[in-house]
Amino acid sequence: MLKLSTKQAPLFEKEGRGGDLKTLAFFGNDFCQISPNPSLLKRGIRSVQIKLIAVVLSLFFANPLFAKIATLDWTVAETLIALGEKPIAVGDKPSYRVWVNHPALPDETVDLGVRLQPNLEQLLALKQLGEMVFINTSFYAKTTTNLNRFGTVEIVDFYQAGNAWQNILTATRQVAKHIGKPKQAEQLINDFSQKIAEIQPLVQPYQTRPIALVQFADSRHLRIYGKNSPFGEVLNQLGLMNAWQTEVNFWGFENIEITHLAKLPKNSRLVVIKPYPANIETALKHNTLWQKLPLAKDPLILPAIWTFGGVPSAQRFAESLADGLLNGGEQW
Known part of the structure; x- marks a missing residue:
C-alpha cells in the first residue's frame, strides 16, 4: 500500500505579509496556500498526499487502459494477473498474500483496504489517473454505489448456482472481455487442460x-x-x-x-x-x-x-x- 506521511509531503513554511506565518504546499505546478487552522491544514495535507499518490501511480501504470482496472475480489485479481493485466488496486492486499499468494500481486498495486469498505482516499487518488473500471463480483454489490463515484463497475460472478467449473470458465471469459483479452482467456483455459493431461x-x-x-x-x-x-x-x-x-x-x-x-x-x-x-x-x-x-x-x-x-x-x-x-x- 502506498502511504505518504505528512513528513513526506513537500510542505514549506514561508513568512507571509504582516508577519503572519502561512504554509505553502507545493505540488508540481500547483501551489495551495493553506491556513494555519489545524483542520484546514490537515485537509490541505490530505489533498497533497492524494496528488502525490496519483503521480507515483502514474509512473507505474503509464498505459491508460492498463491503469484503469481495479478489483475488490481476489478471484478477479488472480484472473487479471494470469491474463497479463496487472490490477492497479486490489482489496486487502496483505490478506491476499496469505490466502492466495500465487499469482503474486505486483508491489506497486495499491491496497484498497477492507474489501467491503474500500479506502476512499486511495480511490480518490486513483481517480486522478482518469476513469476507473472496477471488476467485482456480486459479493461486493454493496460497494457499487460508492465505487460509481470513481468509475465504472462491472459485475462478474465466478460462484453461483449451477455447475461450478462451467461458471468459472464463463466468468474467466467475461473478465477477459472487459479488458480486451479474449484470446488470453482461451490460452489460460487451454494451458490448464494441458497441465491436467500432464499430471x-x-x-x-x-x-x-x-x-x-x-x-x-x-x-x-x-x-x-x-x-x-x-x-x-x-x-x-x-x-x-x-x-x-x-x-x-x-x-x-x-x-x-x-x-x-x-x-x-x-x-x-x-x-x-x-x-x-x-x-x-x-x-x-x-x-x-x-x-x-x-x-x-x-x-x-x-x-x-x-x-x-x-x-x-x-x-x-x-x-x-x-x-x-x-x-x-x-x-x-
Whole structure:
C-alpha cells in the first residue's frame, strides 16, 4: 500500500505579509496556500498526499487502459494477473498474500483496504489517473454505489448456482472481455487442460483412495469440499475420487464438525489446505477423536491455495496435489 506521511509531503513554511506565518504546499505546478487552522491544514495535507499518490501511480501504470482496472475480489485479481493485466488496486492486499499468494500481486498495486469498505482516499487518488473500471463480483454489490463515484463497475460472478467449473470458465471469459483479452482467456483455459493431461498419468496410482479435501477453521470445525467445487473438478479431471459425496453450497463446500470425518470411507486420504489457525497441530494432538481417526495418521498438508479461486488457483491446486502425493506435503 502506498502511504505518504505528512513528513513526506513537500510542505514549506514561508513568512507571509504582516508577519503572519502561512504554509505553502507545493505540488508540481500547483501551489495551495493553506491556513494555519489545524483542520484546514490537515485537509490541505490530505489533498497533497492524494496528488502525490496519483503521480507515483502514474509512473507505474503509464498505459491508460492498463491503469484503469481495479478489483475488490481476489478471484478477479488472480484472473487479471494470469491474463497479463496487472490490477492497479486490489482489496486487502496483505490478506491476499496469505490466502492466495500465487499469482503474486505486483508491489506497486495499491491496497484498497477492507474489501467491503474500500479506502476512499486511495480511490480518490486513483481517480486522478482518469476513469476507473472496477471488476467485482456480486459479493461486493454493496460497494457499487460508492465505487460509481470513481468509475465504472462491472459485475462478474465466478460462484453461483449451477455447475461450478462451467461458471468459472464463463466468468474467466467475461473478465477477459472487459479488458480486451479474449484470446488470453482461451490460452489460460487451454494451458490448464494441458497441465491436467500432464499430471493425470502421474497420479494414477492414487486413484483408488478417496481424497477428503478440507480446510480447518479451528480444531473442531472445518470446511470439506465436494464434487461441485473447483478443486472437486480438479480431482474429477485427474481421475481421483472425492470422499465427500454429499451436496455442497455454491461455494463448493460444507461446514462440518471433526466428528463427521469418522463417517468417511476408512481408506480416505485427508488433504489439508493452508492456512489454518497457528495452534491447530497442538490442539489436534490433544483431541481424542482425532487421534482415533484412520485418516489422521497420514494427512497431506498443502500450501495456501485460494479455495474460492478461478482457473489459476485450480491449476496450482492440481500441481501442488500431485507434488504432495508424489513427494510428500508440508509440515503442520
